Amino acid sequence: MKELSARALSYLEGCTEETFQLLETLCGIPAPSHHEEKRAEFCLNWFKERGAEGVYIDEALNVVYPVNCDGRDDIIVFMAHTDTVFPDMEPLPYRKDEEYIYCPGVCDDTVCLVQIMMTVQYILKHNLKPNCGILFVANSCEEGLGNLKGVRQIMKDYAGRVSALYTVDSGYSHIFNRCVGSHRYRVTLETEGGHSYGAFGNKNAIHYMSDMICRLYEQEVPKKEGTKTTYNVGIIEGGTSVNTIAQKVSAMYEYRSDDEESLAFMQKSFEAIVEATRAKGVTLTVELLGERPCSGKVDQKVIDEMSEKCMAIQSKHTGLPCYAASASTDCNIPLSLGVPAVCLGSYEGAGVHTREEKLKISSVPIGTKIVAELILGYFED
Ligand SMILES: [Zn+2]
Structure with a gap:
């Protein structure tokens, strides 16, 4: 040297x-x-x-x-x-x-x-x-x-x-x-919303997004020897006012891994949670913001x-x-x-x-x- x-x-x-x-x-x-x-x-x-x-x-x-x-x-x-x-x-x-x-x-x-x-x-x-x-x-x-x-x-x-x-x-x-490869997303969830008193019982976007985030945090990351896999919800925003049933919420989510197979596993897992949330009758759009190989x-x-x-x-x-x-x-x-x-x-x-x-x-x-x-x-x- x-x-x-x-x-x-x-x-x-x-x-x-x-x-x-x-x-x-x-x-x-x-x-x-x-x-x-x-x-x-x-x-x-x-x-x-x-x-x-x-x-x-x-x-x-x-x-x-x-x-x-x-x-x-x-x-x-x-x-x-x-x-x-x-x-x-x-x-x-x-x-x-x-x-x-x-x-x-x-x-x-x-x-x-x-x-x-x-x-x-x-x-x-x-x-x-x-x-x-x-x-x-x-x-x-x-x-x-x-x-x-x-x-x-x-x-x-x-x-x-x-x-x-x-x-x-x-x-x-x-x-x-x-x-470390990663995939980053913006997930936007929309519901009918409405007046907090008058329309009580309508679906609330915040409620469904919270539920989805809880599911994301219940994921088991792959535990392959010598590799590391993580996930994170970094930003959440939405809602209209304290007396409005929220119509729209978005969140930014990423997962990372230094192992290609684990990254693919996280993608499948995320897609399954997205589908399960959609099945509850809410509108959910997923936008890929970044992809690092x-x-x-x-x-x-x-x-x-x-x-x-x-x-x-x-x-x-x-x-x-x-x-x-x-x-x-x-x-x-x-x-x-x-x-x-x-x-x-x-x-x-x-x-x-x-x-x-x-x-x-x-x-x-x-x-x-x-x-x-x-x-x-x-x-x-
Ligand atoms: Zn730097």
Whole structure:
């Protein structure tokens, strides 16, 4: 494994202030999934100002910087996503104390993107050349209903040319090298409703939806050795007023598994519950909002090598053990297409996907070294 050069180390030690400034700036640019325009524009200009040639925004709102990719089919992709789970179009509140930076999205995935950007800045500064094709991507639509649109676009535009993909999207105690597939739905239930007093006895959509949710939570998930399957109802909304028998309720439901067979089992189980609810004489529509595939046929040896390398780099810089786990990340798409992919970790934080999300300040320079060491391993330095 190639170590960081002395000049890379001294660059990384000198760029901490700049790293935090860039982090604060990016955190201040709202970027819900499908609305990453402003963050993408900022990143595009940031790369251009540093002399990146050929950087562009594609139709999925990915910011793409190809290095040495012309005519090559040995491209290594490094990506971190620009979108946040929060729908806010106003800047999210940002504050810090001695130990933490508090801002929704600061860990997931803004700091990871910043760490890639700081590494690219070093590469541009010294005009470093890679020994293969390299694609740097600030990608869109990783979160929830983004449905991995960004990485799908990359794998389509560079079809057959990507030999491996790394995404930086985790705390540094882990890597993710197995993917969790999921199906996400909006279920809408309608009934006749009516006045709570005058039409008492009419079917109430809230009642039937509650009953359906109870059935979902009575499901037994498959307990296949070495796999994990889960489900969740994440949002429920509907009804008209306290004195109206509810006519319409909708709920968002997902199930996930790192095992294809278990995912299929959950689909059957869900369909059976939908049918049983319909049989009670209510109108029920099911809309598929997102579908993330499980892993396809991938060369396990290559994944193992990539995983070991990432875990070794993470442990080396953190001084802590690093574990491999499964998750739903941008890696799902390359893995489903048979392209080896690993999700790297580069920070310590808590409260990811909540408004209490916080990032441990002291973990950031450590993570930047992790990201830089992985990326610079592909460059002459
Ligand atoms: Zn993320």
